[in-house]
Amino acid sequence: MGQTIAEKILGAHSGGAPVKAGDVVVATVDFAMVHDARAANALKAIDSLGLAQLPHARNTAFVLDHFSPPPTREAANVHAAMRAFCERTGAVLYDVGDGICHQVLPENGHLTAGDLVVGTDTHSTTYGAFNAYGTGHEGSDVAAILATGRTWFRVPETIRVDMPGRLTPGVWAKDVTLAMLGRLGAEGANFRVIEYAGSAVAAMDIDDRMTLANHAAELGAEAAILECDEKTVAWLAAHGARAPRPVAADADARYVDRFTLDASTLAPKVAHNHDIGDVVDVTALAGEPVQVALIGTCTNGRLDDIRQAASILRGRRIARGVRLVITPASRAIYLAAMREGLIEALTEAGASVDPAGCGTCVGITHKLMAADRERVISSANRNFKGRLGNPDSDILIASSATVAASALTGRVTDPREIAADIRAAA
Amino acid sequence: MNAPLSIIRGTAHRLGDDINTDLHCSAKYNIGKPIEWLAQHAFEQLAPGFAAAIRPGDVIVAGKDFGINSSREQAVHVLRAMGVAAVVARSFGRQFYRNAINNGLPIAECEVSAIEQGDAIEVDVAGGRIEVPSRGLRAEVPRLPPAVLALVAAGGLLPYLREHPDWGLPAA
Ligand code: SF4
Numbered sequence: 001m002g003q004t005i006a007e008k009i010l011g012a013h014s015g016g017a018p019v020k021a022g023d024v025v026v027a028t029v030d031f032a033m034v035h036d037a038r039a040a041n042a043l044k045a046i047d048s049l050g051l052a053q054l055p056h057a058r059n060t061a062f063v064l065d066h067f068s069p070p071p072t073r074e075a076a077n078v079h080a081a082m083r084a085f086c087e088r089t090g091a092v093l094y095d096v097g098d099g100i101c102h103q104v105l106p107e108n109g110h111l112t113a114g115d116l117v118v119g120t121d122t123h124s125t126t127y128g129a130f131n132a133y134g135t136g137h138e139g140s141d142v143a144a145i146l147a148t149g150r151t152w153f154r155v156p157e158t159i160r161v162d163m164p165g166r167l168t169p170g171v172w173a174k175d176v177t178l179a180m181l182g183r184l185g186a187e188g189a190n191f192r193v194i195e196y197a198g199s200a201v202a203a204m205d206i207d208d209r210m211t212l213a214n215h216a217a218e219l220g221a222e223a224a225i226l227e228c229d230e231k232t233v234a235w236l237a238a239h240g241a242r243a244p245r246p247v248a249a250d251a252d253a254r255y256v257d258r259f260t261l262d263a264s265t266l267a268p269k270v271a272h273n274h275d276i277g278d279v280v281d282v283t284a285l286a287g288e289p290v291q292v293a294l295i296g297t298c299t300n301g302r303l304d305d306i307r308q309a310a311s312i313l314r315g316r317r318i319a320r321g322v323r324l325v326i327t328p329a330s331r332a333i334y335l336a337a338m339r340e341g342l343i344e345a346l347t348e349a350g351a352s353v354d355p356a357g358c359g360t361c362v363g364i365t366h367k368l369m370a371a372d373r374e375r376v377i378s379s380a381n382r383n384f385k386g387r388l389g390n391p392d393s394d395i396l397i398a399s400s401a402t403v404a405a406s407a408l409t410g411r412v413t414d415p416r417e418i419a420a421d422i423r424a425a426a
Numbered sequence: 427m428n429a430p431l432s433i434i435r436g437t438a439h440r441l442g443d444d445i446n447t448d449l450h451c452s453a454k455y456n457i458g459k460p461i462e463w464l465a466q467h468a469f470e471q472l473a474p475g476f477a478a479a480i481r482p483g484d485v486i487v488a489g490k491d492f493g494i495n496s497s498r499e500q501a502v503h504v505l506r507a508m509g510v511a512a513v514v515a516r517s518f519g520r521q522f523y524r525n526a527i528n529n530g531l532p533i534a535e536c537e538v539s540a541i542e543q544g545d546a547i548e549v550d551v552a553g554g555r556i557e558v559p560s561r562g563l564r565a566e567v568p569r570l571p572p573a574v575l576a577l578v579a580a581g582g583l584l585p586y587l588r589e590h591p592d593w594g595l596p597a598a
């Protein structure tokens with residue numbers, strides 16, 4: 001019987017015998033990640049094993065991204081413990097300002113196609129953009145992985161999404177995921193793997209593919225895995241990754257659900273009402289005032305996102321009273337954006353630029369405090385009540401292009417309209 | 427080998443669908459609160475007095491996707507501190523499922539609509555069986571695989587690893 005990508009990767013990492021959804025396997029993990037928000041728990045779990053040696057620490061990265069720079073004494077102390085641990089065990093350290101875990105792992109060549117990667121974070125699904133099985137686990141698992149190189153998995157069922165056609169200008173992977181969320185609901189793919197395939201995915205650049213895989217976390221997915229093609233191979237090689245071991249699904253693989261999403265028909269989308277599954281076309285909310293605009297996070301803080309914003313805002317000025325904050329997902333992206341003149345253009349347009357990291361994503365580090373009844377529009381991934389510190393302000397989730405267009409006008413704005421204005425003026 | 431998991435007999439306490447354990451029994455949104463405090467107040471917004479009604483050995487019976495969202499291991503510690511001996515639900519959030527097993531809390535996936543608040547319930551995760559003998563209800567449930575049962579029986583993933591000096595995990 002045919003196998004899904006997830007079944008093949010878990011089988012290959014647990015002795016090679018074929019596995020199927022529902023089986024439990026003990027699998028060798030290629031790379032693990034611990035970030036600062038979960039490090040205290042993970043270090044406690046590791047300590048409780050009382051081991052003198054942690055042979056697998058070298059295949060683990062510790063990333064200081066959520067509290068970057070640390071806003072409290074407790075956070076700074078966690079950082080100090082992480083640095084000391086890396087020093088002692090040889091684990092890889094990414095320090096304050098280096099960037100968000102899900103960006104720095106692939107950028108620094110820590111994973112490749114066919115890999116099994118575990119991080120202490122639900123958005124570890126991001127690694128699926130590179131045809132890897134990436135998933136989020138807790139401290140106990142990470143301790144087991146550092147000690148043994150392995151942990152256990154219940155082989156998940158897979159949903160296959162075939163995407164023919166092509167996204168039209170102004171529509172991005174973010175809008176695809178929002179369409180999926182509108183269809184399945186928040187957590188609507190709980191415990192399942194999503195395979196995205198088809199011409200629309202093939203046409204996406206790596207940045208957009210990372211958004212697609214990353215944002216599957218809001219669907220509750222265990223992982224979201226894309227196929228490996230020449231773009232994947234070239235990107236991995238350019239970032240010093242190990243040789244790819246591409247994994248494709250069999251034509252007769254068994255899926256728990258399979259459907260077609262015609263990319264050409266999608267419009268820019270917005271999630272609202274404190275529910276990431278409450279999704280409408282941007283046109284439904286067009287004209288509603290917004291006061292705070294945010295571009296960043298592991299979902300949409302990449303170079304493509306910053307380019308989208310700059311293409312809309314270059315030579316213009318954001319609306320009076322709007323606060324636009326941009327947080328590059330990594331130091332490498334920050335530098336690239338600087339060298340392309342994007343940071344300059346956006347700063348001139350009225351944006352503030354944060355150091356690379358999770359930034360405003362969770363209202364713990366930099367509180368992006370909106371006033372009561374103000375509206376936030378953000379390219380992040382979560383909009384539950386109070387995520388950014390004020391439960392009395394709604395958070396709209398949209399693509400970076402939609403966020404930038406809305407910052408420009410001070411109202412929810414379809415980015416395709418602004419693009420048309422720019423073309424007309426040229 | 428570890429002792430086999432014994433059959434759990436307790437009172438069923440019903441909860442609904444999509445219970446978010448981060449919200450209802452961890453410190454994520456109750457920052458700084460100790461486990462004992464959380465154990466006394468767990469689920470009180472959903473069902474006032476819920477925690478006080480639990481006796482050691484009782485069983486939570488919930489609907490779909492129990493423990494959904496980025497569930498913390500601490501939620502399982504709180505359930506154990508409450509005296510909860512097992513959770514039976516139609517389905518589990520992916521991270522809660524792992525956390526329960528990794529922290530030695532027996533769980534079973536089962537169609538629960540026939541089970542009522544206060545039922546005397548029997549949960550046999552090793553045998554793959556849920557019963558309410560007084561009302562003649564009996565359901566076969568997917569047995570937890572041996573690899574997972576061994577972790578639960580040992581009290582969780584890390585206790586299991588501490589007991590096994592070769593650090594080997596049980597074969598699936
Ligand atoms: S950017 Fe936001 S969602 Fe992503 S890892 Fe950081 S805090 Fe989590």
